[in-house]
Amino acid sequence: MTNKQKFTEGFKFGKTQATYSNSKLAGPKVPQGSQAARGSYSSSLGPTFAGNEPSSESPLLVLLGLGRYFKNYKVRLGIVLGLLFTEIIVYSAIPFSFKFLIDEALIGKNETVLYITGALLIGGTILITAAGTVRDYLYNWVSARAIRDMREELFIHLQRVNLDFYANTRLGDVLSRFSTDLTALENAVLALIPWGISPLLEAIFGTALLFALDWKLGAIATLIWPITFLGPVFFSTRSTAASYERKIEEAKVLTAVEESISAQNLIRVYDLDGSFWEKFKGNCEKLFHVSLRLGLTNSYLERSASGGILLLQAVLLISGAWFAFHGMVSVGALAAFLPPFLNLSYSLLYVSQYFPTMNQASGSARRILEILRTPTFESEGGERPFAPSELQNSIKLEDLHFRYKGRTKNLNGVNLEIKKGTYTVILGQSGSGKSTILKFILGMMEPSQGKVTLDGIAMEKIRLDALHSMIGIVFQDTFLFHTSILENIRMGRPDATPEEAIEAAKLAEIHEFISALPDGYETIAGDKGSKLSGGEKQRIALARALVRNPQILLLDEATSALDPITEARILKTLQKLREGRTIVSVTHRLTGLHAADQVVVLKNGTLEPYPSPENDSLSAAAIGL
Numbered sequence: 001m002t003n004k005q006k007f008t009e010g011f012k013f014g015k016t017q018a019t020y021s022n023s024k025l026a027g028p029k030v031p032q033g034s035q036a037a038r039g040s041y042s043s044s045l046g047p048t049f050a051g052n053e054p055s056s057e058s059p060l061l062v063l064l065g066l067g068r069y070f071k072n073y074k075v076r077l078g079i080v081l082g083l084l085f086t087e088i089i090v091y092s093a094i095p096f097s098f099k100f101l102i103d104e105a106l107i108g109k110n111e112t113v114l115y116i117t118g119a120l121l122i123g124g125t126i127l128i129t130a131a132g133t134v135r136d137y138l139y140n141w142v143s144a145r146a147i148r149d150m151r152e153e154l155f156i157h158l159q160r161v162n163l164d165f166y167a168n169t170r171l172g173d174v175l176s177r178f179s180t181d182l183t184a185l186e187n188a189v190l191a192l193i194p195w196g197i198s199p200l201l202e203a204i205f206g207t208a209l210l211f212a213l214d215w216k217l218g219a220i221a222t223l224i225w226p227i228t229f230l231g232p233v234f235f236s237t238r239s240t241a242a243s244y245e246r247k248i249e250e251a252k253v254l255t256a257v258e259e260s261i262s263a264q265n266l267i268r269v270y271d272l273d274g275s276f277w278e279k280f281k282g283n284c285e286k287l288f289h290v291s292l293r294l295g296l297t298n299s300y301l302e303r304s305a306s307g308g309i310l311l312l313q314a315v316l317l318i319s320g321a322w323f324a325f326h327g328m329v330s331v332g333a334l335a336a337f338l339p340p341f342l343n344l345s346y347s348l349l350y351v352s353q354y355f356p357t358m359n360q361a362s363g364s365a366r367r368i369l370e371i372l373r374t375p376t377f378e379s380e381g382g383e384r385p386f387a388p389s390e391l392q393n394s395i396k397l398e399d400l401h402f403r404y405k406g407r408t409k410n411l412n413g414v415n416l417e418i419k420k421g422t423y424t425v426i427l428g429q430s431g432s433g434k435s436t437i438l439k440f441i442l443g444m445m446e447p448s449q450g451k452v453t454l455d456g457i458a459m460e461k462i463r464l465d466a467l468h469s470m471i472g473i474v475f476q477d478t479f480l481f482h483t484s485i486l487e488n489i490r491m492g493r494p495d496a497t498p499e500e501a502i503e504a505a506k507l508a509e510i511h512e513f514i515s516a517l518p519d520g521y522e523t524i525a526g527d528k529g530s531k532l533s534g535g536e537k538q539r540i541a542l543a544r545a546l547v548r549n550p551q552i553l554l555l556d557e558a559t560s561a562l563d564p565i566t567e568a569r570i571l572k573t574l575q576k577l578r579e580g581r582t583i584v585s586v587t588h589r590l591t592g593l594h595a596a597d598q599v600v601v602l603k604n605g606t607l608e609p610y611p612s613p614e615n616d617s618l619s620a621a622a623i624g625l
């Protein structure tokens with residue numbers, strides 16, 4: 001399935017794995033990748049997230065919210081569980097052998113029992129090892145796939161959320177969801193079987209076994225359950241809250257790093273490195289405090305469990321010895337009892353140590369779900385049954401009203417008809433809402449009142465991929481990718497041949513410049529085009545729009561960074577390209593208006609005809625330019 005199919009046909013989930021040895025030789029300690037934990041929405045993230053408030057949902061329930069990523073791998077998971085049960089049953093049965101060995105074979109002098117028990121022990125060990133190896137492979141596979149699916153869906157979802165989301169979200173915060181949050185989840189998933197399910201099942205079987213061996217000792221041994229879980233349950237809320245705060249602080253640190261890298265020119269020229277350093281130090285200090293709190297809470301959580309378990313071990317050893325001393329249990333039964341009891345203790349210790357990992361993963365799951373639940377533009381628009389391939393008559397903006405959140409009205413009854421094959425110029429002061437109008441034509445926003453139609457079809461009924469396939473656009477903020485200039489142009493139409501890309505560059509008046517570069521079209525544009533001037537970037541962006549040979553060409557201040565001569569040449573090129581093409585240019589410059597079929601002015605949120613193309617200076621004054 002191509003990415004495009006995933007976008008349009010919806011995403012199908014896959015699955016993951018975990019790769020921890022079940023060996024307890026190293027002592028119980030859950031792998032803790034990132035300490036990051038629970039959902040963290042800073043208030044500055046704005047209202048586009050599905051949930052900004054601390055959740056009262058239990059950590060376990062939040063984690064279950066991501067269970068759907070495992071659904072596609074049910075068969076493999078079933079095999080994993082089957083193998084796990086087999087291992088645990090065999091593992092739990094091993095202590096019985098001690099009873100047989102001591103009571104029947106040694107004390108009862110029965111050599112046959114000795115051989116049978118020995119054979120069963122060896123067979124059981126081989127079975128456990130083989131089943132464990134297969135289980136490890138399958139579970140690692142399933143876990144890795146589930147995390148991969150989650151990562152992919154997160155990425156795809158981010159391509160589809162409302163643009164408003166990006167206006168209200170810090171880059172560092174989004175990136176941290178891909179890094180620390182997914183890592184925390186991965187750690188928890190990987191550790192789930194060896195540190196969660198497996199020891200829990202072992203503990204359940206172990207408890208049953210203890211009862212079978214001796215109900216009196218078994219009854220005392222069951223005390224271990226509440227003793228183990230009391231502390232973790234008590235500290236879980238605090239651990240989750242501290243993890244949540246830590247996540248916020250981590251995202252702030254990441255944002256500070258990202259900003260200081262992106263704004264290096266500004267920081268150096270304005271001598272801002274001192275203040276940036278102070279701010280960063282402050283962020284690190286807060287992160288230190290919250291990390292310490294989280295670490296301490298998790299350590300109390302673990303210690304409360306391990307302390308209780310050790311105490312109970314001592315009590316049980318003494319009472320077991322006392323029972324044996326008074327002949328209330330056999331020595332064989334006591335000898336058979338102690339290993340499973342110690343196993344039970346360690347199993348529960350493992351489970352208790354899984355709590356911090358689970359709490360952290362739960363927070364991360366919440367942060368990931370918050371993004372996945374952020375409405376996408378398409379999902380808000382509902383059904384989009386129309387996929388036109390050609391503009392037949394016109395695009396109409398009818399009584400369009402719109403206001404960005406927290407702003408006064410930006411558009412206040414905009415009416416405009418853009419007829420097929422015409423050249424429309426929208427003039428207006430800076431901030432008047434010209435780019436906003438283009439976003440409506442691109443189907444990227446919906447008006448609060450009024451409508452935008454394409455050949456009479458409401459924009460929200462038109463599939464965005466179909467709409468965008470008709471459009472070429474030069475955005476006001478030119479963005480170039482860190483790849484060759486040729487590739488940057490071909491982004492407009494990935495199947496364009498190099499010759500077609502070069503032809504587009506010629507039309508955009510940038511071919512000569514590119515050809516003169518040592519590496520020509522293979523020159524790397526640099527991060528966000530940092531190796532090129534503003535005007536050069538703008539012309540490459542124009543070439544990228546032209547290589548699509550679009551029916552509709554949208555230009556947002558597309559010549560603002562050009563010198564008058566180059567701008568005049570490009571305007572001339574646009575004249576040549578007008579045939580059969582619909583062009584909309586928004587600008588606050590008055591050059592090239594005479595060539596346009598209609599010129600309108602955006603003022604006070606409405607469009608008015610341009611007063612007098614014949615006398616630009618008078619007109620400019622009239623419209624406040």
Ligand SMILES: Nc1ncnc2c1ncn2[C@@H]1O[C@H](COP(=O)(O)OP(=O)(O)OP(=O)(O)O)[C@@H](O)[C@H]1O
Binds near residue numbers: 428431432436437
């Ligand atoms: N995501 C946003 N959230 C809130 N306000 C916004 C957002 N985007 C734009 N605005 C505001 O809406 C107004 C119109 O913005 P727009 O970019 O459409 O103006 P413009 O006419 O294209 O300006 P310019 O000529 O300076 O590019 C501005 O006042 C701007 O501050």
